[in-house]
Amino acid sequence: MADNGHTPHIVVDASVDGVSVPPEHVKDGKIILNISESAAHNLKLVNDSVSFRARFGGVPFDVWVPTSSILGIYARETGQGMIFSNDSGTSDSVPHADDVDETRSRPHLRVVK
Numbered sequence: 228m229a230d231n232g233h234t235p236h237i238v239v240d241a242s243v244d245g246v247s248v249p250p251e252h253v254k255d256g257k258i259i260l261n262i263s264e265s266a267a268h269n270l271k272l273v274n275d276s277v278s279f280r281a282r283f284g285g286v287p288f289d290v291w292v293p294t295s296s297i298l299g300i301y302a303r304e305t306g307q308g309m310i311f312s313n314d315s316g317t318s319d320s321v322p323h324a325d326d327v328d329e330t331r332s333r334p335h336l337r338v339v340k
Contacts, residue, residue, distance in 0.1 A: 233302035243296035
């Protein structure tokens, strides 16, 4: 996203154990975090977590979120991104290819520039 001039944001489930975000910015159990280079200082993306230092209302805060708490990522400018499935099998999970309706006569793809 950043390579294309867009601002990446992640949606985090703040109720997951280990999430460290400013609680006053959590709404409905979720928080949206700007992880752009200009907002997330010392950004570290590893297999099990995302961490960085950011300012919330002018106050610095060390953010740490386990990857299991990340619900999705999207570009602020376009709103396009992806939602991650969870392992619990609840209705919030993303459908698998096996679940796609096979009645379509051809794929519905379009070129994105």
